[in-house]
Amino acid sequence: MDGETYIRTVEGTFDDISFAVEQAITNEGLVIDLTSHVGDMLARTKDDVGGSKDLFTNADIFSFCSALVSREVMEADLANIQHCPYTIFVYETADEPNKITVGHRYYSGKTMMPVNEMLTKLVDSGTK
Template sequence: MKTLSAILVALTTAGAAFAQNITTYSSDANFEDTAFALESAIIGRGLVVDYVSHVGAMLARTGADVGSDVELFENADVFLFCSATTSRNVMEADIMNIAFCPYGIFVADTGDEVMVGFRDFPKGPMQEVQTLLDEIAREAVGK
């Protein structure tokens, strides 16, 4: 019975991970200009970029080490930041919303398209974050 319960929990958890949605917007600009526009949109709201994760460079650098020659991105960065006001609002509604902080928006160049995007958040208080990220992403691509 314990084994069956463990399997059901594992399947439920795996299903939740794959059910995640991503919002993306295409940019007419190149990667560098789009990344600059994204950073400017974040900073323009009085927010601080805590960290920029250079995911594209890491994947390019480590591909051979993991036995792959597939180029996923020409370039890809994830900008991580938080909003004291928004974070306080969503965590006062549910303290476990700490799991979503910091917030990340990516800019990626696939070779065919430059896009800006972010993970969608659950219904309820986290929609305040969803709105913030959507506004920033749209501004970064000029929409």
């Protein structure tokens, strides 16, 4: 699954879906370390880098870690530290307003399956 992405697309407002994803994360007792406002950054720097179009209406990435899942995958392989924190992205494009995409990257290797399962569960929970 290396390089693949798990994606769910749902109808709704960006704020509502983004909040639902945030709640799915925190309801599992996880703490969001950082919310990256990638859409805002790309809009703000578009002219500076020669961008020709707006990519997103809204786009955020939630970064967080799980002590339980991280311990499990790092006990299996210490090199799995490189993947922490884990992320879930949420975005909306101008071409398809109120069509919100939520997802996460798949991590390769058998030892990272617990992380993939956790992230998929969170995405599914936030997009019900």
